[in-house]
Amino acid sequence: MEPMETRARRETLLGFQPPAIGPEEIDAVVATLKTGWIATGPRAGELEERFAEYVGAKHAVTLASGTAALHLALLAMGVGPGDEVITTPITWPASANVVVHAGATPVFVDVKEDDLNIDPQAIAAAITPRTKAIVPVHLAGQPADLDAILALGVPVLEDATHAVESVYRGRKIGSIEGSAAAAFSLNATKNVAGAEGGILTTDDDELAAGIHELRLMRRKPGALYDIRVAGFKANLPDLLAALALVQLEKIEEHAAVRRRHVEAYDAAVAELPGITPLARDPRDVHALHIYVLRIDPDAAGAGRNAYRDALLDENIATSIHFLPLHRLTFYRELLPDQQPLPVAEKAGDEVLSLPLSPAHSDEDIEDAIDALRRVHAAFTA
Numbered sequence: 001m002e003p004m005e006t007r008a009r010r011e012t013l014l015g016f017q018p019p020a021i022g023p024e025e026i027d028a029v030v031a032t033l034k035t036g037w038i039a040t041g042p043r044a045g046e047l048e049e050r051f052a053e054y055v056g057a058k059h060a061v062t063l064a065s066g067t068a069a070l071h072l073a074l075l076a077m078g079v080g081p082g083d084e085v086i087t088t089p090i091t092w093p094a095s096a097n098v099v100v101h102a103g104a105t106p107v108f109v110d111v112k113e114d115d116l117n118i119d120p121q122a123i124a125a126a127i128t129p130r131t132k133a134i135v136p137v138h139l140a141g142q143p144a145d146l147d148a149i150l151a152l153g154v155p156v157l158e159d160a161t162h163a164v165e166s167v168y169r170g171r172k173i174g175s176i177e178g179s180a181a182a183a184f185s186l187n188a189t190k191n192v193a194g195a196e197g198g199i200l201t202t203d204d205d206e207l208a209a210g211i212h213e214l215r216l217m218r219r220k221p222g223a224l225y226d227i228r229v230a231g232f233k234a235n236l237p238d239l240l241a242a243l244a245l246v247q248l249e250k251i252e253e254h255a256a257v258r259r260r261h262v263e264a265y266d267a268a269v270a271e272l273p274g275i276t277p278l279a280r281d282p283r284d285v286h287a288l289h290i291y292v293l294r295i296d297p298d299a300a301g302a303g304r305n306a307y308r309d310a311l312l313d314e315n316i317a318t319s320i321h322f323l324p325l326h327r328l329t330f331y332r333e334l335l336p337d338q339q340p341l342p343v344a345e346k347a348g349d350e351v352l353s354l355p356l357s358p359a360h361s362d363e364d365i366e367d368a369i370d371a372l373r374r375v376h377a378a379f380t381a
Contacts, residue, residue: 007370010315014367017290017319019193020254020359025246032242040216043238047199047245054248055174055182057201059208062236063215066161066185066198071098072234073157073181073200074133076210079104083132086154088118089324089344091137095159096325100334104132108326110341114279115139116292116351119343120148127154133180138163140321141191141287142280143173150178161185164192165255167285174201181207186236186244189357191258191289192251194244197236254358258288261356261365265291268369272376274299292321294350301379304352310378314371317355324348 032043044062052060063069079085081103087095089108096106109122118136134152136144137159143166150156158173160166160182166173174182181202186194202208213228216235247254269275274296280286297303302310308318324344325331331338355368 007367009371009374010367013315013317014355014360014364015357016317016353016355017189017357018359019188019195020250020257020357021193021243024250025243028242028246029239032238035238038239039237040235040241041238043241043245044236047236047241047248050245050248051184051199052201054251055201056172057175057182058203059201059205061200061202061208061211061215062241063198063200063211064234064236065196066159066183066187067094067098068215068232068234069183069185069198069200070094070135070157070159071101072211072214072232073183073202073207074098074102074104075214076207077133077155077157077180079132082130084128084130085133085135086123086126086131087135087159088137088139089326089341090116090139090322090347091159091325092161092322093325093328093330095135095137096331099135105130106325106331106335107131108324108331108335108338108341108344110343111347112145113343115142115281116278116344116347117142117144118149120145120152123149124152127152133157135159137161138166138173138287140278140292141166141289142278143168143284146176146179150176155180158182161187161190161198162289163287164190164289165251165285165287169283175203177203180204186240191254191287192244192247194236194240194247197240197244255288257358257360258356260362261360262288262291264362264365264369265354265356268372269293272300272372273380274301275372275376288356290319290321291354291356293352293354294347295352296350300376301381304350306379307352307375310375311368311371314375316368316371319353321351321353322348 048060083104085099086107099106163173184199186197214231278292
């Protein structure tokens with residue numbers, strides 16, 4: 001194959017996933033500051049209404065983080081000591097940490113080879129009388145195989161922190177019938193960036209009420225107060241809700257930018273042997289939250305770590321989604337009898353994520369592509 005012409009190396013570092021913040025977000029935050037109400041109040045309430053409408057859920061509860069959304073949902077579902085919760089090892093630690101915080105035991109099972117989402121057959125084999133819930137993760141924005149998971153008859157709490165725009169078989173993530181709840185993130189890197197924060201959606205009135213009670217103790221002026229549960233300080237301030245509201249308004253605009261950039265990446269990596277993006281099911285709408293590659297060291301001339309370092313030398317920041325949780329120190333020590341998970345372990349050595357954000361220009365993505373071409377050419381020469 002003839003070598004392709006590429007652009008010159010970048011002069012400055014291309015950030016991995018900067019938030020796309022414009023004057024509208026700044027104006028919304030300033031306007032909220034001027035109201036004198038910056039803690040949880042009307043903006044958070046408006047975000048709950050707007051987000052519930054967006055995903056088609058009966059309830060949306062704003063929280064301090066996506067982690068808090070998962071944690072409080074597990075508690076409201078009655079998960080506690082002696083229980084087991086099945087989840088994937090290919091995720092950020094929060095997906096399993098919340099199980100530990102609830103006093104239960106995480107059970108890691110293997111993932112599918114094509115999209116690295118949790119494998120329903122592996123879940124079925126891991127269910128025991130102690131299994132209280134399943135926490136699938138919609139990795140990178142690709143919905144997990146929910147029909148097969150829900151058919152197992154165990155309560156499902158979706159980790160939808162990558163999946164705000166995702167649609168599974170024509171059904172919007174966040175309002176899937178049969179799922180107990182879905183937890184979303186408003187972290188600065190997410191598709192709806194509120195700096196920090198989370199949202200829990202559910203159609204279950206009792207579950208929503210339980211999360212409201214766990215989230216924040218309220219006092220009415222001039223009234224005595226009481227509590228029924230030992231809750232948490234896990235509420236979302238109006239300052240962050242104001243930012244997220246503007247981001248929600250821009251969701252289609254930003255999604256169009258990410259689609260264009262993903263198409264450019266797809267076309268480029270198709271010409272690079274040994275470099276393959278994760279599968280995206282054409283039956284679903286992928287949120288395109290992150291662009292994850294798998295790097296085969298034999299065909300690509302070098303392994304993931306070498307590519308990461310070489311791209312950084314080209315001023316292209318990358319990330320890893322994810323290192324298998326059962327290999328990390330805390331979970332190795334917590335679960336000494338953990339069985340090997342070969343698909344997840346192999347993927348953990350191969351995955352590398354390229355920059356993807358609506359804050360990036362088309363030229364930024366071309367810089368990343370050209371850097372990847374140069375690195376690939378050097379390693380396969």
